Amino acid sequence: MSDIEFHGLTKRFGSNNALDDFSWSGGCGVVGLLGPNGAGKTTLLRMLATVLAPDNGSIGIYGLDPARSRDRLEIRRLLGYLPQETGLYSGFTTFDLVDYVAVLKEISDKTTRHEQVRHAVRSVGLENEMHRRIRTLSGGMKRRVALAAALVGQPRLLVLDEPAAGLDPDQRLRLRDVISRAGQQGTVVVSTHQTDEVAAFCQQVLVLDHGRLRFAGTPRELATMAEGRVWVDDHPHPDAIRTWVTGDGLVRSIGTPPPGVQLVEPNIDDGYLFATSDGGRQ
């Protein structure tokens, strides 16, 4: 049995199909979730975080069913969730907020709780802002406070919705370290728009588009999905699915290569673009 199992998940918001017969199973390590805006990533993560129910289909998390009240509580005891839009209490200090969340996570022993709070705050690099009120922190710092709140209690399943949004390059590197460590102890499901992050620390990657699963595999397999379909030339080709000018002035294209062009080794960006293009869907 896999740590996480999705079977035929469907979710509609009005006329919009956020998830459409989505199935996948896996877990253990870091799972990256890629997809364009509106692909259904946040909907899927909210379901995984047990705060949203699917219209159809079922979810299994460590063999527990979040549709059942008692199982849901057990799942929540194993869970850390960083939503895309975080709520923070602006009048609380960083320490107080993360401590409050630790109480919500039923970490009742005060000494243990405070130690875990300090550990979580340190891990996101906010040890010097421990006693500053949240309203005085920058946007990136607030995001890290929310991340510390998700990390506190060392959850077995960590669900992160665009954790790198608003972070500077240094903090992004630190985030990679945090996520990698968490992935060694359990399962991390992380949605992102950064394909380089997926390549850097994800063992598995899922690509969603229009609520459907377009790809599931390793980052390397995602890159090789575009094998033989990426070329460079000195001019754009009308039949290319995607085309852009690279830093060295050459035109890089994805699609069915015309005869005589120079094929290049695809990277994860190419794989992702191919997977979410019409050619990839076919």
Add this chain to the structure above:
Amino acid sequence: MTTEVLESSRTVSTMSMRQLARIEARRSLRRASIWIGAILLFPIMSDTTADWPGGSYSEKLLGFMPIALGTFIAAFRTGRRDGSHDVAESAPLDADDRALARLASLALPLAITLVAIVGLAVASRIEGGFWMGDHPRRTDTALHPFSELLQPLLLVILCGVAGIAIGRTRRALSGGIIFGMLLFTFFPAYWIWNSPPVHVVAPLQIQPMGIDLADGTTIDETPESWYVEDTNDFGEPPRHQLVHQPTIIGHDIYLVGLIALAVGAAVRGIRGRRIALAGAGIALTGVVVQLLVSPV
């Protein structure tokens, strides 16, 4: 994004609930509105300028209005703390548990109110009591019964619970608008609430009740046991001044019902709906009792 949101089950750790309640109680110490209400409580209660019979008796309870208002504001701010996005919405202790724990933030204003009530009861008994009626049947020894002293305590609880409930359900609502409405309800308009028949649903029922006597009636024509306010400067007829305990008890029941109703609205879920339903029933019973027994 509006959709079915999953609630957690109801078997969370009681120790964590207690810790959460302690945090909320501790944080309420920082709410200025409670302290302002508490500070205003004492000058209003020690004011002895009411120059009509029953005036000093009535105004003592009005002294609790500022702390009731301050409690509401503090509770409203606590209730709306999550803003547009809940903090840690997938934690085992969910929004309903947090609302329940936030009721503990009422411990401070309740303690202040209780101290003031005990102080009022003791001081008025040492002092001898309040002026009721005009000569020749005036007394200066009227004392608030227990059932009446219970009213401000119930009012403060009601304001606190209602603040948490409204704050939770109407997070975008302007605190200033609510503050203005309550200010008007509690202060300039308090006497409107105490005009029959709406006195049965008043936030704070003011005693003594004044029962108008027939035109031309003089104090000498009334029973010996009555305290009567004589014809006043406004030309109103004489009134029988009466502290009517059965009506007060009915009003206490009504306030208890409203508190339960507000707790249900604050906690929500199946548990909340049950509490709210029971509260509505109790409040209705309190109103019916008052309508049946009230002499006005």
